[in-house]
Amino acid sequence: MAKKRKRLGEIIYKAGLVEKNTLLKAIKLSMKEKRLLGQILLEKGLIEEENLTQALAKQAGIKYVDMDHIDIDPETMKLIPDEIIRRHKVLPLGKENGKLKIIIGDPMDLDAMDAVRFRLNTELDQHLGTAEKIRAYIEDSEDSAKQEEDDQLRHSIDATAAELEEFGDALHAQALLAADASDDDDGPIVKLTNLIIDSAYHMRASDIHVEPMSDRIRIRYRVDGVCLEKDNIPKNMQAQLMTRFKIISGMDIAERRLPQDGRIKREIDGKDIDFRVSALPAYHGESLVLRILRPDAVNIGIQALGFESDDYERFKRIIKRPNGIFLVTGPTGSGKTTTLYAALQELNRPDKKIITAEDPVEYNFAGMNQCQVKEDIGLTFDKILRSMLRQAPNVILVGEIRDGEVADIAIQAALTGHLVFSTLHTNDAPSAITRLIDMGVKPFLAASSIQAIMAQRLIRLLCSCKEVDENPDPHHLRLLDISPEELKKYTIYKAVGCPKCQGTGYKGRQGIFELVELNNEIRELAFTKAPTTELRKAAIASGMKPLVEDGKRKIFKGITTPKEVARIAQSEELAEQG
Secondary structure (H helix, E strand, O other), rough: OOOOOHHHHHHHHOOOOOHHHHHHHHHHHHHHHOHHHHHHHHHHHOOHHHOOOOOOOOOOOOOOOOHHHHHHHHHHHHHOOOOHHHHHHEEEEEEEEEEEEEEEOOOOOOOHHHHHHHOOEEEEEEEOOOHHHHHHHHHHHHHHHHHHHHHHHHHHHHHHHHHHHHOOOOHHHHHHHHHHHOOOOOOOHHHHHHHHHHHHHHEEEEEEEEEEOOOOOEEEEOOOOEEEEEEEEEHHHHHHHHHHHHHHHOOOOOOOOOOEEEEEEEEEEEEEEEEEEEEEEOOOOHHHHEHHHHHHHHOOOHHHOOOOOOHHHHHHHHOOOOOEEEEEEEHHHHHHHHHHHHHHHHHHHOOEEEEEEEEEOOOOOOOOOEEEOEHHHHHHHHHHHHHHHHHOOEEEEEEOOOOOHHOOOOOEEEEEEEEEEEOOOOOOOOOOHHHHHHOOOOHHHHHHHHEEEEEEEEEEOOOOOEEEEOOOOOHHHHHHOOOOOHHHHOOOOEEEOOOHHHOOOEEEEEEEEEEOOHHHHHHHHHOOOOOOHHHHHHHHOOOOOOOHHHHHHHOOOOOOOOHHHHHHHHHHHHHHOO
């Protein structure tokens, strides 16, 4: 025979918690209003909730838990999803004998227990705790978790600002910390995104890479062409961080499956700085890259590009010719756009009309007509070029020659009295001729229209912390063909590293160039479709200094290292031999 369940009033009376007459009145009121006895006793202040909970536990035949002496570790809390804890007001105590031990606040809420049992697919071992204290414990746990997230972000902000100060930007670091302390309306995510952007700018970065990994979000800054890892953000901040970047760059925050582009305009140190933002879906979440568009990056003038005196004079002479094509070649990130803008600024005078076709227009210049390519509406390079010619320009810039059609129109423009600047992706200067012919340009048109071709790369410059290299790496010397006689004649320096250069040993970049002017011999070789090797020999014979030679001149001037020039100008040989 099943054991008869005791009445709650009997348990309370025997425990001496409420006087008999008072209890009888409460029982009568409970029956009249059809409400629970415990609820009435609590409302009238006749019993403490703690005592009532103990009585309910005895009645239900389950263990009572004193919530004032309970401390559940974070790993145990993970046994029940947060959503179930919040909805059903239950807490996990651990697992034992295949059952999940949980604390509940109402032993009569059987529907809630069935829902928890179904969701977790496990048997439950119920313990009873004070309902109000269970709610308070859940709220405190949520507050602690949020505080932990805020503390992690606070630590990230402090660490990045401290690093900024270490690198010699103490004023900027203090400004960031002061803004963070005074701007209490902004959440930590807003502060963190602002700090990521501002610190990248002050560290002279060209790009910010926000890359979700399996267990963290990696933040890297590209400084002088090299990626430096600067911070790691907790993984649980990923959704908020990405959403914040998308909001300020004007992207669709709901779209996570397709690539998106956006722009951010932010005032830093009194200057309006533009950021071009790209989002790309990846395995661990969307990867973001912010390209920092610095107005001062393209306003450096021709002389600061890094030309040696002979190339500098030739370059100035070539860009002032009335017509023809001037091509700049090199891989992405080699400074081609900066070089072309420097040339255009030299020519930007009231008596010259300059029109550009760019994809995208990154920098705006007064006095130039700049056109943005928009492929989605059919506004392509070739359409803009055809319209340009009806605008009677003196100088034309085509952002990039991508196909034979654009190449043909550019050549026709050059042959009809326009000076045309453009870029092409080739490894060296002479191979640009072969590349155009491969695109379908007739050899005689290429030979007659091109005035000059320049290949370039960007090399990092040594920081002031540099030291004399008493034992240069023979491998790099061999790659660059630096002779023992040259070693005796010139001092070779090596990178060391200090706070000013962020420990890299390098600060700033300059170009190395090979500039070839087409003469009759080179034009004849182009007309006969001569191979690139012959074109290169003829170019060197005509006075072209190869990239490696220009790099050597900068090594001997003490502004860079053999390792850096070998890395940039001889990367294929390094990969094979090193």
